[in-house]
Amino acid sequence: MDSESVKTRFLTAIGHDMRQPLHALLLYLSALERRVHDAEARDVLSKADRAAQSLAGMIEGLIQLARLDAGKIDPELERVSLQSLFDDLLARVPHASAEATPLYVHSDPVLLETIMQQLISNAATHGGGKAHVSAIEKNGAVQIEVRDDGPGIAPEDQERIFAEFVRADGSSGNGLGVGLTIAKGLAELMKHTIEVRSAPGKGATFVVRAERA
Amino acid sequence: METRPLILLLEDHCGSAEAMQIVLRDWGADVVHGADADDVASTAGANTSRATIIITDFHLTDTDGVSAAKQLRKRAPRAQVLVLSGSLNNDAKRAAKSAGYTFMHKPAPPRDLIAWLERNNALVD
Numbered sequence: 001m002d003s004e005s006v007k008t009r010f011l012t013a014i015g016h017d018m019r020q021p022l023h024a025l026l027l028y029l030s031a032l033e034r035r036v037h038d039a040e041a042r043d044v045l046s047k048a049d050r051a052a053q054s055l056a057g058m059i060e061g062l063i064q065l066a067r068l069d070a071g072k073i074d075p076e077l078e079r080v081s082l083q084s085l086f087d088d089l090l091a092r093v094p095h096a097s098a099e100a101t102p103l104y105v106h107s108d109p110v111l112l113e114t115i116m117q118q119l120i121s122n123a124a125t126h127g128g129g130k131a132h133v134s135a136i137e138k139n140g141a142v143q144i145e146v147r148d149d150g151p152g153i154a155p156e157d158q159e160r161i162f163a164e165f166v167r168a169d170g171s172s173g174n175g176l177g178v179g180l181t182i183a184k185g186l187a188e189l190m191k192h193t194i195e196v197r198s199a200p201g202k203g204a205t206f207v208v209r210a211e212r213a
Numbered sequence: 214m215e216t217r218p219l220i221l222l223l224e225d226h227c228g229s230a231e232a233m234q235i236v237l238r239d240w241g242a243d244v245v246h247g248a249d250a251d252d253v254a255s256t257a258g259a260n261t262s263r264a265t266i267i268i269t270d271f272h273l274t275d276t277d278g279v280s281a282a283k284q285l286r287k288r289a290p291r292a293q294v295l296v297l298s299g300s301l302n303n304d305a306k307r308a309a310k311s312a313g314y315t316f317m318h319k320p321a322p323p324r325d326l327i328a329w330l331e332r333n334n335a336l337v338d
Binding site: 023110 | 226228310319
């Protein structure tokens with residue numbers, strides 16, 4: 001077995017086995033928070049909760065990356081309503097807004113939702129906190145855009161940010177720097193493209209281009 | 214006297230089941246827990262029909278959570294369904310969506326869980 005296969009099997013195994021106790025841990029922390037009224041203790045609990053959620057996000061990213069590397073994701077393309085997708089996303093993601101759209105695309109609804117979640121999460125973490133989602137038709141294709149008002153991305157970093165374990169700001173903060181790698185990998189599996197338009201100080205717009213349906 | 218909402222919980226992982234019951238009871242619900250639909254229906258008895266929420270793991274020992282929820286909804290037709298899964302593939306999400314149920318990955322942030330409960334309990338009321 002080559003080292004890539006070993007890595008994939010290892011990440012998949014630990015990812016799966018870690019999810020159940022991590023799920024329980026987050027619930028126990030939440031239950032404990034309700035029972036603790038001392039301000040200092042609540043602050044400690046809040047930090048523990050954020051650390052556990054950060055760990056959960058990292059494990060999720062590693063699992064997705066391992067599955068992409070192993071070629072274990074098979075897209076099932078169908079006609080997807082972007083309005084339904086936006087509605088689902090807004091119901092679950094508090095820091096996003098969306099424009100109404102009548103457009104449909106040929107895509108896998110589950111994978112497209114994962115891409116959008118990664119882009120919105122990226123906007124929340126590195127793009128100033130808020131993401132705005134919209135869709136337009138251009139040259140026969142549909143462009144789904146996720147815009148943020150953050151610090152923007154320097155031209156020399158705009159290709160690099162899609163590589164594994166890379167953050168444009170070089171920070172060692174939350175996350176592993178795999179979200180955009182996953183979004184790009186999933187987009188390519190469905191013959192979509194993904195790119196970023198940005199300038200320092202002017203926010204960033206991530207564009208997913210898909211065939212209109 | 215105000216009646217607390219009844220939640221039917223299907224979960225065969227002990228830690229997740231115990232932690233989930235604490236959070237759901239804190240939220241203000243009565244909870245009946247079991248490892249499958251028969252187990253839950255047997256414990257809830259005649260109360261099964263007043264359940265307004267079903268929360269199920271997707272990978273149960275002898276069945277899947279979507280099939281189990283469909284079975285329970287025959288006796289609790291008002292119940293909204295949430296499917297949770299730590300599955301590595303997208304089968305659980307696809308099955309939940311095609312049944313019209315809500316899906317969340319494990320680990321699910323408790324605040325997302327509570328927000329979903331608030332929305333769906335209001336729907337039933």
